[in-house]
Amino acid sequence: MEEPVSRPAISVRRVRDDEQRSFTELWMSSRVEAGASPEVAARAASEGRVAAAxxxxxxxxxxxxxxxRPVGFAVAATSPFSALTEAPCVTIDQLxxxxxxxxxxVAKQLMGAVSLYADSRGCDxxxxxxxxxxxxxxxFFARLGFSSQVVRRITTVSALRRRLGAADEQRQHSLDALLHRRRSLRARAAASANRLAG
Known part of the structure; x- marks a missing residue:
């Protein structure tokens, strides 16, 4: 008879000073899994971004x-839900x-810690x-009751400027075409008037 496989005991705690290195290694692994190169992830970590956060x-x-052994992390931040509301909201930036x-x-245990943090900050x-x-x-988040409220779209500044420039060029082209048509109509109307007067 097979013995049941027991799950390892999971403990979740706020990252302590002596755990920053372990946390940073996990963070770098998450960045690489998300598509960043190991070099880019290491550079971001060495620039002090994680320590500063x-x-x-x-x-x-x-x-x-x-x-x-460290097996996961969650990073949450408190801020208003939007720039126009005062109600604080905890946002899970990374899990x-x-x-x-x-x-x-593991993820559920981390979410439990985040929910206690939200309570302590008075966030609904x-x-x-x-x-x-x-x-x-x-x-995972849908199963925990998270619904989609907004779609966050991202682009680079240069791509946006290119698109805005293309839209401006299109508008200018349309305006130029309209002015050209008006001038043509005026010229024809003047020519007609001259013929009738002549």
Missing amino acids: LTREDVRAYIAVADG YVVPEARKHG QIGCNVPAQDRDANR
């Missing part, structure tokens, strides 16, 4: 540990679990940033 008052980072620890309750709502193409993450 962890010291911000409005940011809370949690690390999940199973069998003494990551290493592939071999998925489907073992929790939002999350989920890549549109990540079906597993979208399903």
